[in-house]
Amino acid sequence: MALALPYLGIISYCSGDYNPQKGGFELNINPSKVVIIGSGFVGSSIAYATLIQGLCTELVLIDSNQDKAEGEVMDLSHGLPYTSPMEIRAGQYGDCRGANVIVITAGSHQKPGQTRMDLAQQNVEILRSILNQVLQVEQKAIFLLVTNPVDVLTTIARTYPELKAYRVIGSGTVLDTARFRYILGNRCQLSPGNIHAYVVGEHGDSEVPLFSSVSVAGTPISLLCRECSGLCGADYQKQVTAEVRKAAYEIINRKGATYYGIGLSCTRILRAILHDERSVLTVSALLDDQYKELEVALSVPSVLGKEGILRRLPLSMDDAENEQFLKSVQTLQESVRQVKFK
Structure with a gap:
């Protein structure tokens, strides 16, 4: 009971x-154990949100800079009198043993003059180094990849035979979906939590907001648009798509990095897994299912529970969205080709 x-x-x-x-x-x-590898802005934001939501009983932070991990743990621990009981500590790779979920946020940031693919290759090597050490002590955990380019890294992680496909998950377009819902909510003057809308494909410039399936309380958004006398304008879909795709750039231009949104998005994924919610989230994965032939990890609505991805749902798209989705797949395939076999 x-x-x-x-x-x-x-x-x-x-x-x-x-x-x-x-x-x-x-x-x-x-007991439930979450390990976060990388205690930078994103990793520490995930840790903070995990703490205040009381998602686990044990939280371990691992970082190549041990002092940074210890400092974050001390700061977080001082809030424990006001949260659920939780053991928080800094650790080493050996502490991944017995974890329910291992979150990987560690990676390099793009440097001046460095190309996107150079950065991708560098982060691939960092991921390989991490997995080679973690898999010596833990192979049954669910791996949640957050480091960018997340779809490329998720595809690379799937090449490890020790890892089950449905337990290798990228954060994908969960944040992009939240941005899409938030922007639509502002325009429609509705709570974004009551808007059902999804962004699919790449977590990046080719991602595809699915306007054709957006609904509010079972009502297609196209019907709502008729009621408001076209206040958004005929090209509102292009405007919203641009806002969603450029959101990260706008934030970075103002404050240097994005971390609160992705922190909350990742804890939403953690909650779905640790609570065995069977919630639908647009995480990135490469499974032996209807999307297998695409040969890359990409985001589609997926059912999440304690075992990882339970199944992925078929997409409802109009012809234009389907064309954009296939272009997004091609973008990912080219990115993977450039780093996968080096």
């Missing part, structure tokens, strides 16, 4: 059974 204890914030891993001999319920705490 499950006990709802929202005020404790531990409903995700707490259950109880009635013990007649003791005349009451006994609580059973189901």
